[in-house]
Amino acid sequence: xxxxxxxxxxxxxxxxxxxxxxxxxxGYGILKNVLWTFSRTEKIFPINPKVKEILGLKVxxxxxxxxxxxxxxxxxxxxxxxxxxxxxxxQKGVKxxxxxxxxxxxxxKEGKAIQEEIxxxxxxxxxxxxxxxxMGTVTDELITTFEPITADMxxxxxxxxxxxSGYFSGAxxxxxxxxRYTGIRKAASIGNRIxxxxxxxxxxxxxxxxTEVAAFYLEGLKRPxxxxxxxxxxxxxxxxxxxxxxxxxxxxxxTLSHTSSTAHGSPQLLSDLLKQSKIIQATEFGDFxxxxxxxxxxxxxxxxxxxxxxxxxxxxxxxxDIAAKYNIKIPEFSESTTRKLQKLFPEWMPPKNPVxxxxxxxxxxxxxALRQIIPILxxxxxxxxxxxxxxxxxxxxxxxxxVLQDMQKYRKPIITxxxxxxxxxxxxxxxxxxxxxxxxxxxxTAVKILDLMASHxxxxxx
Amino acid sequence: xxxxxxxxxxxxxxxxxxxxxxxxxxGYGILKNVLWTFSRTEKIFPINPKVKEILGLKVxxxxxxxxxxxxxxxxxxxxxxxxxxxxxxxQKGVKxxxxxxxxxxxxxKEGKAIQEEIxxxxxxxxxxxxxxxxMGTVTDELITTFEPITADMxxxxxxxxxxxSGYFSGAxxxxxxxxRYTGIRKAASIGNRIxxxxxxxxxxxxxxxxTEVAAFYLEGLKRPxxxxxxxxxxxxxxxxxxxxxxxxxxxxxxTLSHTSSTAHGSPQLLSDLLKQSKIIQATEFGDFxxxxxxxxxxxxxxxxxxxxxxxxxxxxxxxxDIAAKYNIKIPEFSESTTRKLQKLFPEWMPPKNPVxxxxxxxxxxxxxALRQIIPILxxxxxxxxxxxxxxxxxxxxxxxxxVLQDMQKYRKPIITxxxxxxxxxxxxxxxxxxxxxxxxxxxxTAVKILDLMASHxxxxxx
Numbered sequence: 001x002x003x004x005x006x007x008x009x010x011x012x013x014x015x016x017x018x019x020x021x022x023x024x025x026x027g028y029g030i031l032k033n034v035l036w037t038f039s040r041t042e043k044i045f046p047i048n049p050k051v052k053e054i055l056g057l058k059v060x061x062x063x064x065x066x067x068x069x070x071x072x073x074x075x076x077x078x079x080x081x082x083x084x085x086x087x088x089x090x091q092k093g094v095k096x097x098x099x100x101x102x103x104x105x106x107x108x109k110e111g112k113a114i115q116e117e118i119x120x121x122x123x124x125x126x127x128x129x130x131x132x133x134x135m136g137t138v139t140d141e142l143i144t145t146f147e148p149i150t151a152d153m154x155x156x157x158x159x160x161x162x163x164x165s166g167y168f169s170g171a172x173x174x175x176x177x178x179x180r181y182t183g184i185r186k187a188a189s190i191g192n193r194i195x196x197x198x199x200x201x202x203x204x205x206x207x208x209x210x211t212e213v214a215a216f217y218l219e220g221l222k223r224p225x226x227x228x229x230x231x232x233x234x235x236x237x238x239x240x241x242x243x244x245x246x247x248x249x250x251x252x253x254x255t256l257s258h259t260s261s262t263a264h265g266s267p268q269l270l271s272d273l274l275k276q277s278k279i280i281q282a283t284e285f286g287d288f289x290x291x292x293x294x295x296x297x298x299x300x301x302x303x304x305x306x307x308x309x310x311x312x313x314x315x316x317x318x319x320x321d322i323a324a325k326y327n328i329k330i331p332e333f334s335e336s337t338t339r340k341l342q343k344l345f346p347e348w349m350p351p352k353n354p355v356x357x358x359x360x361x362x363x364x365x366x367x368x369a370l371r372q373i374i375p376i377l378x379x380x381x382x383x384x385x386x387x388x389x390x391x392x393x394x395x396x397x398x399x400x401x402x403v404l405q406d407m408q409k410y411r412k413p414i415i416t417x418x419x420x421x422x423x424x425x426x427x428x429x430x431x432x433x434x435x436x437x438x439x440x441x442x443x444x445t446a447v448k449i450l451d452l453m454a455s456h457x458x459x460x461x462x
Numbered sequence: 463x464x465x466x467x468x469x470x471x472x473x474x475x476x477x478x479x480x481x482x483x484x485x486x487x488x489g490y491g492i493l494k495n496v497l498w499t500f501s502r503t504e505k506i507f508p509i510n511p512k513v514k515e516i517l518g519l520k521v522x523x524x525x526x527x528x529x530x531x532x533x534x535x536x537x538x539x540x541x542x543x544x545x546x547x548x549x550x551x552x553q554k555g556v557k558x559x560x561x562x563x564x565x566x567x568x569x570x571k572e573g574k575a576i577q578e579e580i581x582x583x584x585x586x587x588x589x590x591x592x593x594x595x596x597m598g599t600v601t602d603e604l605i606t607t608f609e610p611i612t613a614d615m616x617x618x619x620x621x622x623x624x625x626x627s628g629y630f631s632g633a634x635x636x637x638x639x640x641x642r643y644t645g646i647r648k649a650a651s652i653g654n655r656i657x658x659x660x661x662x663x664x665x666x667x668x669x670x671x672x673t674e675v676a677a678f679y680l681e682g683l684k685r686p687x688x689x690x691x692x693x694x695x696x697x698x699x700x701x702x703x704x705x706x707x708x709x710x711x712x713x714x715x716x717t718l719s720h721t722s723s724t725a726h727g728s729p730q731l732l733s734d735l736l737k738q739s740k741i742i743q744a745t746e747f748g749d750f751x752x753x754x755x756x757x758x759x760x761x762x763x764x765x766x767x768x769x770x771x772x773x774x775x776x777x778x779x780x781x782x783d784i785a786a787k788y789n790i791k792i793p794e795f796s797e798s799t800t801r802k803l804q805k806l807f808p809e810w811m812p813p814k815n816p817v818x819x820x821x822x823x824x825x826x827x828x829x830x831a832l833r834q835i836i837p838i839l840x841x842x843x844x845x846x847x848x849x850x851x852x853x854x855x856x857x858x859x860x861x862x863x864x865v866l867q868d869m870q871k872y873r874k875p876i877i878t879x880x881x882x883x884x885x886x887x888x889x890x891x892x893x894x895x896x897x898x899x900x901x902x903x904x905x906x907t908a909v910k911i912l913d914l915m916a917s918h919x920x921x922x923x924x
Contacts, residue, residue: 422637
């Protein structure tokens with residue numbers, strides 16, 4: 001039986017239980033996001049026994065007053081009121097319910113009992129349950145979180161991301177949108193996983209052609225065998241990134257009061273299993289962003305041969321040192337490539353890899369030097385990927401980030417490293433990122449990401 | 463014999479050879495920086511046979527025309543003209559010369575021969591030689607680099623930093639000033655080290671009470687035994703951070719065309735030796751900034767017991783997982799501390815370490831919650847340091863970074879981690895950093911830095 005999540009991602013009608021007129025309350029935020037994103041406005045039904053109208057919509061006193069069937073219910077109400085709500089849902093033919101309120105198993109004994117009751121009722125009534133203690137969904141056609149997401153942040157993308165923490169549909173997605181300019185295909189905060197879990201989502205992504213990269217933050221796998229099997233299938237053609245929280249003893253205890261997850265078992269065993277399914281593991285949020293952003297934006301390299309193009313000798317030395325720790329080669333250039341590059345360099349400076357391009361840049365200007373050096377490297381079959389290192393200075397260097405945009409046609413991944421004056425660095429970083437590029441301010445991360453991309457590319461072929 | 467670098471850091475008079483009227487040239491930049499920072503304007507002597515006046519100063523045709531003795535000569539002229547210049551210097555009683563131009567051993571055979579000749583002449587005439595292929599010095603009273611450093615970037619600090627690369631006095635120092643707000647005590651770009659090397663500088667820092675943190679980027683140690691001996695002495699009371707470039711084979715080759723340094727020998731052996739001298743090793747520039755910024759700004763912890771204060775359960779879980787990889791403890795709170803914290807939390811949420819403070823923040827607001835939680839932790843003797851995790855959101859969270867400033871009086875290191883909306887993150891980060899705080903956007907770095915500080919503190923006591 002294929003799980004069908006279409007009631008969550010493509011519902012026909014939506015009821016929101018516990019709406020509020022107070023704009024700082026979740027019940028207001030959810031309604032506002034749904035109203036803004038769901039195309040069938042006439043099929044949005046806010047419910048609150050004490051209110052008549054919100055945001056221009058008629059408010060119903062209860063679910064049963066709503067005319068016709070309802071596909072999806074979203075609720076932010078006290079846990080103890082949910083069992084009776086489920087009975088009403090059953091009568092209205094509801095297919096799925098998103099429970100965003102907290103206070104379930106993560107909050108103690110009483111919450112745990114209610115959580116179990118809700119799970120059983122869901123099965124009994126054949127209603128899929130999403131959450132609780134979660135922040136819902138973000139897609140191009142429907143946002144059900146309470147955290148406001150504004151129009152200028154929204155960007156259609158290829159990454160589908162699942163987080164067990166509500167945090168993931170809030171801060172993390174904001175960071176992806178506003179800092180990395182990485183659009184979202186589907187974002188799903190699944191919280192305590194009363195019913196819907198990561199396997200349901202991964203199965204959904206497997207069928208979804210528009211999902212090109214999948215990323216999961218999980219505090220324990222609910223059905224490890226199933227997940228690894230699905231992952232193996234997914235990673236045959238697409239990258240899958242996992243960040244697993246709660247692998248240490250203290251971390252595991254913290255998950256209990258967070259999403260009430262069970263432990264992963266031995267971290268080493270788990271890590272080996274993930275590796276077998278070709279899952280790319282992240283160590284923390286920063287790492288998680290870095291990896292999924294790169295896979296979402298950059299073409300895959302054909303191999304692991306790196307050229308470092310730098311305007312600082314020290315950067316080239318450090319970059320080469322770091323590459324040596326990974327499965328990355330920094331090949332010497334062939335005679336033909338050296339000859340092509342030499343035309344840009346003074347005679348006393350034969351270009352080598354790492355390419356210290358300061359002398360070329362002094363002759364031609366940085367933009368023009370890069371406009372010539374990068375295509376020579378991209379067009380050669382000696383190099384699979386490029387690490388470009390530049391320095392942000394007020395006077396000595398002028399650099400136009402659109403130079404890099406022009407290089408996208410060569411279909412080789414380029415990661416930029418910038419050091420220097422903060423305001424210039426911030427500007428260039430935003431410009432590069434918003435135009436589909438990847439930039440980091442530490443060399444280790446840049447090299448590590450290139451290594452992950454090369455490894456993914458190389459293992460896919462075997 | 464104690465080396466005396468006072469002619470470089472506190473000269474009585476300065477001649478600049480090869481000044482230029484073209485503001486994009488190094489010969490202009492050096493003069494401008496000296497003129498701006500050196501208090502004895504009447505003792506600055508620009509030299510250029512073809513020019514009469516620059517920036518309101520009389521230009522001399524040659525060194526010998528300058529009236530009286532000269533302490534320090536700075537030059538940006540072709541290498542082959544330097545041997546005869548040194549003879550003139552000798553006649554004028556010059557004590558030290560900074561050679562910022564390139565084209566010495568790093569550029570090939572001919573350059574190497576000139577470099578050797580210059581070294582011998584320096585010894586013969588008893589003139590200390592700084593460089594070549596470097597970017598000079600930055601201190602509070604004298605800037606001799608050609609990269610312009612503006613008034614708003616300059617900030618007196620406690621870090622003395624030595625870089626073999628010119629890059630270090632340019633981009634790196636800009637980043638420290640403008641991004642980290644880490645002032646500089648002394649910055650020294652020593653390039654090819656014809657004479658002055660890292661040992662001279664470390665010896666200078668040992669005598670300098672205002673240097674509280676020393677940091678070196680080196681592409682090979684020139685006098686390893688001497689350096690390690692001096693380091694052992696320095697690290698008895700102050701932290702010393704090293705970034706060593708050229709430890710891999712490719713990296714080593716790259717150093718040859720960069721600063722023409724010899725290799726370090728076995729990386730593992732070297733690393734062990736550094737550890738014996740209690741030197742803190744950085745892996746690359748980002749790491750280097752992170753470490754020296756923290757040691758420059760934060761008080762040392764008394765031990766390795768960490769409290770994590772977070773508004774996201776997921777952050778607490780990941781933070782605890784990372785801490786488990788280091789020598790960091792996340793102790794359970796005593797009954798007394800728990801009781802004090804409990805007053806801020808709802809009954810259903812007993813505060814534990816990591817402290818998921820969302821419920822407290824919902825009741826009191828984030829700022830007020832932190833204003834109460836952090837002092838409870840700082841005043842307890844159970845906790846040595848704090849990792850604070852916040853999320854930057856447009857609506858759900860309002861946070862005033864000055865809350866953290868008020869916590870500085872407790873003299874325990876606090877590192878903040880921020881995830882979320884880019885523009886808010888950028889603003890909060892700048893505010894925290896400019897007020898003496900440390901903030902990171904990846905948890906791993908934050909935890910790693912706390913671990914380094916705790917280790918430094920603990921080993922110092924033994």
